[in-house]
Amino acid sequence: MSTSRGPGRRPGSPDTRAAILDSARGLFAERGLKGTTIRAVASEAGVDPALVHHYFGAKDDLFLAALEIKVDPRQVMAPVIAAGVEAAGENLMRVVLRVWDDPEIRLSLLAIVRGVFDREGQRMVRDGFLGIVLGPVGRGLGLDRADERMVFVASQVFGLIMLRYVLEVEPLASMPADLVISTYAPTLQGYFTDDLPS
Amino acid sequence: MSTSRGPGRRPGSPDTRAAILDSARGLFAERGLKGTTIRAVASEAGVDPALVHHYFGAKDDLFLAALEIKVDPRQVMAPVIAAGVEAAGENLMRVVLRVWDDPEIRLSLLAIVRGVFDREGQRMVRDGFLGIVLGPVGRGLGLDRADERMVFVASQVFGLIMLRYVLEVEPLASMPADLVISTYAPTLQGYFTDDLPS
Structure with missing residues (x-):
């Protein structure tokens, strides 16, 4: 254990987690x-780097923990990647709606x-939405010009x-999820698989 | 002229315009x-309603003046409406880029x-972007389910x-306007003219 941790802070206590x-x-x-x-995170929190790894894993995990999102985006995106590029537009829309229609996650x-x-x-x-959430989807699907395509998707x-x-603009705000999905899936699919202008 | 205007404020002075x-x-x-x-605007400013009309025209004009946008959206949208629905996706994208790529307007x-x-x-x-800017485009183009389509376009x-x-996300932030236009025009065109799911 590091000797640089703050006075009175015991490693493993809720205090330590909160400080990290x-x-x-x-x-x-x-x-x-x-x-x-x-x-740097460990040093600022006054703990050993090994303790940060122990509690939070890799840097991406720590980032997501720091954001306090009530869902692990990599976990919800894994099936989108696994299902392949041909249905990625609809699959991604399903995930977006499932996550954002949940009041606590939202x-x-x-x-x-x-x-x-x-x-x-x-x-x-x-870093969050593009770096950790959408970036890996584009690369996982093996897209050409993946970063560019994912920025269009993100937009x-x-x-x-x-x-x-x-903004809760109607009729979009109260539209049933299935209708939102079928409206936007073709747009996303186009950004995934259409030829891009150049 | 109203007698309810504030003390010392002369109608027609820059003060009066600013107060309105x-x-x-x-x-x-x-x-x-x-x-x-x-x-209500006149009463709050302590002037006669006729003076508000005289300076700013109709309520939409007053709204746009209050927003201090350096462009009249109805003027830039008029050619998009006039050119018809078949090229509306590309034409609207051209206007969006011309307006937003101008630093002062932006x-x-x-x-x-x-x-x-x-x-x-x-x-x-x-009220601004949807009510005054995009709403009239949808109606002017004679779209079915115009409000719905314009909300998709707006999104x-x-x-x-x-x-x-x-956010100035790359490669989108430094992409040449023409490339942005040809990337997004098909999406907008789809929202303008494709069959909508229901």
Whole structure:
């Protein structure tokens, strides 16, 4: 165990977990996912890096824990990747609706989306939604120009989320999930598999 | 002229215009476009309603003046409507990019978009972008289920704006306008003219 931890803080106590999450939240917001190391989080929290790994696993896991999202995006996205690119538009829409139509998960996600107008919050949105949630889908599906395609996908999903869940614009806000899915699935499918202009 | 105007405020002075705009901004934010009357704006500003009409025209004009957008959306949308529904996806995309790629106009529009997370700002976004900008396009093009289609269009345009101009996500942020237009035009065209699921 490190000797650099704060006075009176016992490793393994809820205090230690909270201190690590606090430190992680601050550093991720300030430096982004790439600019933050487990070592820096540990140092700021006054604990040994091994303890951070022990509690939270890899850096992506720590990032997701720091965001306090009530769902693991990699877990919900795994079936979308496994089902292959031909139905990816509809499958991704199903996941988006299932996650965002759940009031508790939605609340945790909206807290992140609200950061979109300040610089640190923007980093969380980019690193979170694009880096950890959508990026791996594009690569997992083996798409050509995957990053570009996933940004197009993200732009439609993000706009839908804003109008349905934030602005609550009708008729979109009260539209049954199945109808939303069948409206937007072809758009996403196009971004996944159509030839891109160049 | 009204006798109810504030002490020392002369009708026709820059003060009077500013007082009307202040009053309009407050009332539109609080009550929305529909809930606000020219009469209420005049009364709050301490001037005669006829003076409000004289300076700003109809209520929609006053709303746009209050938003201080550096462009008249009805003017830029008129050619999109005139060119007809078959090319509406591409034509609308051209307008979106021309307006948002202009730094001065973009700044004035971003000020409105930033309101999206507070209740009064949301009303301005809905009444402005959907009510005054996009609503008339759908009706002008003679679309069936026009309001629904325009909300789908808005969801893609809004998401694109957020990713390109607010989050500045690459490669979208530095993509040449023509490439952005040809990427998104088919999506908008689909929302304009494809059969909608029901």
